[in-house]
Amino acid sequence: NAGVTQTPKFQVLKTGQSMTLQCAQDMNHEYMSWYRQDPGMGLRLIHYSVGAGITDQGEVPNGYNVSRSTTEDFPLRLLSAAPSQTSVYFCASSPVTYQPQHFGDGTRLSIL
């Protein structure tokens, strides 16, 4: 059972580039979410989804887009990367509640 899988694990971008961070879960969980974690800080919620076709904004949504076409996948898109988006990004899932239960191992993103 793979749980929550995030790809890539590391990425370096130039300012202005776009990219998609992938997140997949094989537990048939309805709730999925994206967080960013900056040094010395906790996790901040970017976007979340309560099921296929339903997404909503979290605490820090600006500069990011999400979609949820299937239960399994919840990609996060950076539209035009900025140095302020340098961070570690975590995807999480839960079976029924808004409380994240399973996290992926993160994508470490650097924007130059």
Add this chain to the structure above:
Amino acid sequence: TQLLEQSPQFLSIQEGENLTVYCNSSSVFSSLQWYRQEPGEGPVLLVTVVTGGEVKKLKRLTFQFGDARKDSSLHITAAQPGDTGLYLCAGHTAGKSTFGDGTTLTVKP
């Protein structure tokens, strides 16, 4: 914005000592979770508390949710080097989650 304050921010102790970390807020949460995170990995859920005054035990770890559901504590008895990590609390209400900034625990052998 709901804030969760964790204290202490850093804690370094010897193997065998006891410790308590705290998670405080001025907001009421419907539930609260504690996670442990190791370097290079995602957080791992330790416990969820939902009832004011609730106490849960997980081996040497004891978790308590405050009566007013605004605060929580994590107590570790006889800490071991394997307990080293970043401990995060997260409060949840109205479909949103708020994480504290974490307590970095180092247990020296």
